[in-house]
Amino acid sequence: MLFFDRMVVIGLGLIGGSLARVLREKGVVGEVIGVGRGEANLKRGVELGVIDGYSFDAKEAVKGAGLVFIATPVCTIPDVVAEIAPHLEPGCIVTDGGSVKEFVVKGCEPLMKEGTFFVGGHPIAGTEHSGVEASFSTLYQNRRCIVTPTEKTDPQALAKVVELWEIAGSTVPLMDPVQHDLVVASISHLPHMVAYSLVNAVDGYDRFEGDLLKYSAGGFRDFTRIASSDPVMWRDIALTNRDAILEMMDFFSGYLAKLRTLVEKGDGEGLREFFHNSKQKRDAIL
Amino acid sequence: MLFFDRMVVIGLGLIGGSLARVLREKGVVGEVIGVGRGEANLKRGVELGVIDGYSFDAKEAVKGAGLVFIATPVCTIPDVVAEIAPHLEPGCIVTDGGSVKEFVVKGCEPLMKEGTFFVGGHPIAGTEHSGVEASFSTLYQNRRCIVTPTEKTDPQALAKVVELWEIAGSTVPLMDPVQHDLVVASISHLPHMVAYSLVNAVDGYDRFEGDLLKYSAGGFRDFTRIASSDPVMWRDIALTNRDAILEMMDFFSGYLAKLRTLVEKGDGEGLREFFHNSKQKRDAIL
Structure with a gap:
């Protein structure tokens, strides 16, 4: 069923491209226009059939659009909304894929004109690849997309955004933006901080000559895969979700210190329990 | 080429079973006898063709053996050697697969009779599965097996053990036991301590009702796979490689604290650099 004649995707990468693909495939959107800065990537989007056309000017592109999806770096989302807000059609829904929500929602809501709607969202999906080339229509299948309404959110716009993500294959928990930020700080941002630090x-470590990393086996490679993530994206996340990340880093450090004490004391039973509890919880999410 | 008429594997699991499989396949060993406590597992070893027979009595089993491979939990290796040492044939080579080497080598070397030889080894390979059922002959292919001679190690026994691991498909760096323990503390034991703590x-974390872990995506699952490892094995590693693990945990905590400061200050350039350096190093070991 066609919901929107024209959809604009600002930031045509893995996240934006994959949503465009699935919504086209399902017939939910008509024309799809990509907005970005890199022409090669936008052209590739046309070749791949992800978008019908592209523009470098977001203000121009949003004319006539019923749905705008912003998938640019999280730092830039309020700036993008500031740029396009005056040019939106009545009834237009703007949503995003940014992985920090208080910063985005607080920044964007006040910018919206009467009769246009902002709804924050965060699809918990991704791969280590980027660009429209890496996008695929099943990225969101069997995933969660957290949508973060506030008391200002229009209920019908909210319902529509939820439905879009469900059509894309995701389950859609609703969460307060602050709560969202603590949840992702714990299950995503903290692991990244830890992996980068590790x-x-x-x-x-320089107690030996030679490169320790060459002795790494599969466990280390899997464990540190997320340390290959984009440094600029993660800088932005660390800047915009500072308080929640600090809270989770400190919380984690407490557990690490607890384990350190067990190791130092040689507390065999305490160590076994610590590892056993972790294994149980981890096995439950396999 | 047949090196040993009789090989005994004490502890017939993933590690012991896989070495038995590949050495049989290559025709390097004749009869292979498994020693363990669980009869079901040993019977399964016979059914799978990994061993020709089994025994519950290590002293009995080592009679006539030219090669003994000990793949029991690392804590128990010196006890096993203490039990079998008086019963070894002249010329017998005893080696092990324990992941901590100073504890093992220091514990075992003094127990050996004149004319029998202990050589410490640590194959850096494994899966999250255990038992002889999980063993396979290519486990060691394109892996490293660190062999840890000391000044007391017999050069010919050392050469033979190195050759066995090369036949199994591994490259074989030689390392001092203490250096080995710091290397594995950094690339294996530290990541496990971190993953379990995470x-x-x-x-x-209890600031919200409900289970944070249900929001975890692929990144979190990969990152924490090693937290599903066997709690008893890791208790033993933490007990036997205490000093190196503490050193690496403290070293890691310093980096985590450095990152925490960057996050707290909102130091965008510092964050980008921190993440960028990590990504570069990680990408190099992909």
């Missing part, structure tokens, strides 16, 4: 520590 | 922290 690789830097092993790399920086 | 899962426990996320599980223990």
